[in-house]
Amino acid sequence: MRYRCRHVTRYDYGDDVPVSHHLVHLRPRPHPRQRVQSFALRVTPSTALTADHDDHFGNPVSYVAVQEPHRRLTIVAESEVEVSASPILDLEETPAWEDLVGAPGDAATVAQFAFNSTLVTATPNLADFARSSFGEGRPVAVAALDLMRRIHRDFTFDPTATTVTTPLAEVLQKRRGVCQDFAHLLVGGLRSMGLAARYVSGYLRTLPPPGQPRLVGADVSHAWVSVWCGGETWLDLCPTNGQIADRDYITVAWGRDYDDVSPVRGIIVGGAGHGLTVSVDVEPIED
Template sequence: MSEELGMREEPRGRLYRVTHRTVYEYDDDVTSSYGRGFLCPRDFPGQRRIDHELVVDPEPEDSSTGVDAFGNHDLYFHVTQTHRRLVVDAQSTVAVAAEQTSWANWDDWADWEDVRLRLAQEPLVRQYVIDLDPPEITDEVLRWAAPTFAARRPLVEVVAELTHRIYKELRYDPGSTTVATKVSEVLAQRSGVCQDFARLAIACLRGHGLAARYVSGYLLTNPPPGQPKLVGADATHAWAAVCFGEDRWLAFDPTNNQLVSDEYITCAWGRDYADVPPLRGVIYSEAKTSTIGVSVDVAEL
């Protein structure tokens, strides 16, 4: 499965080759395997997908691509060959330009209460304001967020402090959570991974009537000389974005305490992780054990 976009104008900025490999191995035969995911980078101002290719081994009997309700490119495949090893390789070429380089340079300094009033007039963003089911906006989350949401404070300052607090007060600890861990649990144990930190930020913003979305993608694997490697660069990454109205979104990364820059490649966005997992599926097998290996490389061209 591949997609070539031809001669389309690229944003000024940096060009990347993204390689994402997922390997599933089982201790018994798998007779049927269904997969669905979001491995194709998006097109939007500041990012241009030049090409994308997906290879599944064994070759699927059936496969397709489409666009979901959030505008993401999703994939589907069905492997019917008996197998004990399944490999999904996704490769993309993407051009990225930095839209925002510092908090101070953001051009909208409206108070967060005023932004909330704006959003009330924009029904299309309501899906990013409403809490999830089961709810993530608990009393504990609201109490923790309250000091940051001071009255008549510019939203950009709120988001900057929220990003910093998550970075300073919670510990990055791979293995301490799963995709089923609740935001309240992450806050209680003060640890998690990038997906958890993005979801905590989103719950805090939604708890105050603001629109926030979950974003999945990648980070530059090897930074320029002299710059530290960012957390999450060796796997898929996740961050959040907040809406200022009129489809203007500010993307930020609590895991690394910074705005999203031209070192980030966006694959998909939605209300939560469950909307945009990189890959998930169902198998038919008597296998008792299985392993999954994921490797990601983002190389600048």
């Protein structure tokens, strides 16, 4: 499946900002199932300085610096991506979850995702919540899928319930939140059982209601989870929609939690407050 993605971020400031510096995770990440055919990043003011590199997790990152007074910063990322179907994984044939607890794997790609991170800390409450999915000897993929389905069933999607700073313990208590919260909850539950799990940021193709036109800019950034199933096998799970992530999911970056892969983050001088507008559009490309 091929997609054309457009992500527009606009900051409007109440006063002049003489200097601003930003790190941008907006270039989709290539991986065995995803090929990035093109990418362009446009920044206004046009005098902005940009530089590209890969972060610790192998995600493409752009550095953006504006060193002249400005009251608006606009970052437009446009990409074309091809996503292939995942190889068929026999969930019942994955290792027992206990066999992967503390298993080192490749330290660069596995072990770092088993530890606490800025926004996700394994706690007894998270372990208590997750434990019923992890019966003795249960295959890790089956157990993780069960935990994901419980989150989807028992938690309510509510964009007014949380912010990016809401603690995970509060999400667990309120049983409400958005995709970032549910991804953090699944990551936290898996790590509390000693397993490695990474937070994935990207886009999800959405379809309009029957009979209604597709609205340009109405899509949003999305978040889901990838759990390590031994060897080089990772299984992507979407607790928000209660399903295994498939070709409708476009990966931008992965890390330990949202703090590692936020689309745009930075530091500004001055500005007297700001307003933020984000528009995302994911359009299938017909062959």
